[in-house]
Every structure is written in C-alpha cells, then in structure tokens.
Amino acid sequence: MNLRLELTRFLSLGYVLSSSFMFWMGLSLFTDCHSPIVVVLSGSMEPAFQRGDILFLWNRNEKNNVGDVVVYEVAGKSIPIVHRVLKQHYDRSTGEQLLLTKGDNNNGDDVPLYARGNYYLNKTKDVVGTVKGYIPQLGYVTIWISENKYAKFGLLGLLALSSLISSED
Amino acid sequence: MFSLNQRFQHVSSLALSCSFLVIALIAATSWLQLVKDNVFELESQLSHIRSATRFAKQKRYGGSAVNPTEVSKIRFNADFDFSRLFNWNTKQVFAYVTAEYEGDENPHTMNEITIWDKIIPSRDNATFTLSDIDAKYQLWDLESKITERPLTFKLHWNIQPWFGFLINGETTGSKTIELKKPVDKQKGK
Numbered sequence: 001m002n003l004r005l006e007l008t009r010f011l012s013l014g015y016v017l018s019s020s021f022m023f024w025m026g027l028s029l030f031t032d033c034h035s036p037i038v039v040v041l042s043g044s045m046e047p048a049f050q051r052g053d054i055l056f057l058w059n060r061n062e063k064n065n066v067g068d069v070v071v072y073e074v075a076g077k078s079i080p081i082v083h084r085v086l087k088q089h090y091d092r093s094t095g096e097q098l099l100l101t102k103g104d105n106n107n108g109d110d111v112p113l114y115a116r117g118n119y120y121l122n123k124t125k126d127v128v129g130t131v132k133g134y135i136p137q138l139g140y141v142t143i144w145i146s147e148n149k150y151a152k153f154g155l156l157g158l159l160a161l162s163s164l165i166s167s168e169d
Numbered sequence: 170m171f172s173l174n175q176r177f178q179h180v181s182s183l184a185l186s187c188s189f190l191v192i193a194l195i196a197a198t199s200w201l202q203l204v205k206d207n208v209f210e211l212e213s214q215l216s217h218i219r220s221a222t223r224f225a226k227q228k229r230y231g232g233s234a235v236n237p238t239e240v241s242k243i244r245f246n247a248d249f250d251f252s253r254l255f256n257w258n259t260k261q262v263f264a265y266v267t268a269e270y271e272g273d274e275n276p277h278t279m280n281e282i283t284i285w286d287k288i289i290p291s292r293d294n295a296t297f298t299l300s301d302i303d304a305k306y307q308l309w310d311l312e313s314k315i316t317e318r319p320l321t322f323k324l325h326w327n328i329q330p331w332f333g334f335l336i337n338g339e340t341t342g343s344k345t346i347e348l349k350k351p352v353d354k355q356k357g358k
Contacts, residue, residue, distance in 0.1 A: 047261055047290065048329040066267050066281040067327050067337060084263075086283045089311050093277040098311070104263070104288060111229065119229060133334050135192070162174065 033059035033129040038071055038080060039139030044103030045069070045082055052140030055082065057129025063090050063097045064123060069131040070101065074115050080128055083110055089120070097123035196333025199258030203328075203336065206253045213324040213340035214248035215266065217301070220308075222316055222351035230309050239315045241348055243268075243284050243304035247297060247324065249340060254328055255292035262289040263327040264297075266304070268320045274312050282308055284322075308348075316348040 027036045040053045048069075049055070057071055064070060066085050073080045086109055087100040098120035102109040111119055121127060145151050203209075224237035232238035247266065254262050265286035272278030284304035289295050308315055323343040328336040 047288065048263070065337070066283055067263070067265055067325050069335065086306065088281050090279045091275070091277050092279065119231070131335060134330060135332060 031058050031060065031129065033057045035080075035128065038082070038128075039142050040082055041079065041143065042081075042103075044105050045084070046105045048104055049082060049134075050137070052137050052143055054135040054139040055131045056133035056135075058132045059127070059129040061130060062095065064088060064099060064127070064130060070099070071128040071131065072101065072121055072126045073128055074113060074126065076115065077113075081110070081113065082131065095124075099123055099127070192332045195258050196330065199256050199330065199333070200336070202256045203254070208253050209338050211249070211251070211253065211326075211338070211340045213342040215245060215322050215324060215342055215344045216248075217244075217246040218322055218344060218346055219244050220316075220348045222348060224351065225309070231311060232313070236313055238309050238313045239351060241308040241315055243308060244301055245285075245299075245304065245322070246301060247285075247299045249324060249342075250296045251289060251326060252292045252295040254326060255295060258330045258332060259328055260331050261329045262295065263287075263329065264289055264324065265327070266322060266324050268308060268322050270310075270318060270320045272312065273314060273318055278311070280310060282306070284308060316350050319345050319347055321345045 024036075028034060030036075036057050038055050038057065040049045040051055040055060043051060055071070064085050066088050068085045069082060070085060071080050071082050081101075083101040083103045083106075085099050086102045089098045091097070099122075100109055100111070100120055110121075114121065145155060220241045220243050222239050222241040225232045225240045226234050226237045230238045230240055245266070249264070251262050251264060263286065265283050267281050267283050269279075269281045272280065284306050285302075286305060287297075308320075321343050322345070323339055325337065325339045327338075330336070
C-alpha cells in the first residue's frame, strides 16, 4: 500500500468528476438551459424521436415558432415532455408568449397534460429548451440502467472488477 | 506498459472520435446539399381556402356562456412537392400549414396557429395534390373574434435528420384572406 499512489489516484478521480461537472455547467450556462442534453423517454413523438434518442437543447431564443419541438416541464410533474408547438401567441409589448403543444404521435393536443386549469404553456416559465440537435439511440444506456436493476448491479460489479484489475499493475 | 485496460481505453476513444467526425461530415454535407437544391425557396400552392365558423362556449376555447368564442373550421386545396427535402440525412419531413395574424383588440400580439400537418416518411410520398380537404385543427384566438381580419396561410416544413441539426423552412406560396363572419343566430346573450 503506497500512500502517495493512492492519493494520486484519488486526485485523478477528483479531476475527472470536477471536469465533467464543469463541462455540464458550462454547457448549461451557454445554452441558458438547466438540462441542455436530454434523453427521450416516451414514444409520443414517433417516428421523429424514439425512446433513447439524445436531444440537444437551446434556450436563448426569446420566442418559439410554430413547428419547433420544445421540452417543457409542468409544475408538480417531474418528467419533462418533448412535444411540438401547435399554436403560439406572442405579445411584443410584454415579451410574453403562450404556447400550445402536441405530440406528433398523439391524437389530441397537450391540454390534459398541463397544470389544472391551464390551456397554454408559458414560454419563459414552463419551457426548458428548444430541440436543435439530435443523435439517435445513444441514450438508451441511461434508460436501461435506470429501469433494469440487474444492469445497475452489473455495471457496479464491472466497475469494482476493473478497479481491482487496475490496482495490480 | 500497455495493459489490456489501456488498450481498451485507447481503442474506444479512437472509435468515439472517429464516429463523431463521420456524424459531423454527414450533417454538414447534407446541409450543403439542401442549400445546393435551393430548398429554402420551395414553391407551394394554397388555394380555395374557405371556412365555417361557429360560437363555442367551452372554456377550452376561451369562451363562456356570456361571451362565446368564434371557432373556425377550414377547408383548403394544396399543391406541393417536398421530394427535394429528402437526402441521405433526412429521416422524416414534417409538413404543416399555419395561419399567421396580428392581434385586434391587443395590437401587440403576433399569433400563429397550425391548421393542418402531415408526417412524410419518404421521398416516394412527398408530392401532394390535395383538393377540398378538411383542416386537422380548428382555428380560434385568445380574443373572442377570429373572423374579419387578415390571416396569412403558409406551408412550412421541418426536417428531422438521422444525425445532427433539425432544419426549418417555409415555402413561397402564401395566401392572405379574411374569414367570413358567421351567419349565426345563437350568438349567446
């Protein structure tokens, strides 16, 4: 057991963690969006987006156009929703914008998903970001890990095993 | 010196950066192809737009028993060819017709409402000659009136890529009309 070696290892671990945290926060600042990269969790936008697709968001736009795909969060519901803007009403004097959204694969619009008594979303309050970029399927790993307990333990086991192996050389 | 672990890390990081390079190339070349095909000035024809307007008292339409909202159903003809939007990086094209208009009681508002949309999955089905079709969505405003002001109808498109950026555009053929006042007896109160 070499104390210096262990400390160096600890330091490099800290370096990896802090640099990924800084990357995420930097991206978050740059896009003005609290989660600039999201994974699609539902099939309501098929065939455009499937479960597991990765989306890159941008939130520095003042207003959205009809046809934009936005990610929004409804107060009191934890899961963000990715749907397309169907209607928009923008007030140039106050800068406020009301949006109505709909999933491409759904029959009706999103009013039943909104907070009780709301018939529109508020751009500044509810919208997390507008989808700008797309990579298919790569995010399925995160869904798999979060929904399958064997995958979770398997991954932990693999990590433990690799740390054992690497400490031998 | 070179453990299995190191080799694995090296290979996987190389594979990752190569695949990202390929993705970037695909996205960039498909964008260039779109510019070359001049898709940002695609033509379309919207014609014979007509409407039937009723009064709605439901809260969903922003209406009430005392002050019902005008809700219009549209029928229209459309003629367009979106096959040039398809290349090696096009997964689907989302075509949609919107109505754009300024506010009346509140002149600061700008509004845009989808009345019809269509998911086009392949180049083979990208040419449309629609005559006398029903709009998918009804038209109503935050204000109680939608008729008797100029509405600009326009056909837009949105390319969903296999990799990279979502691209939006609109076609050149737009049509501005005013919807007719409802010939109605039961305008509340």
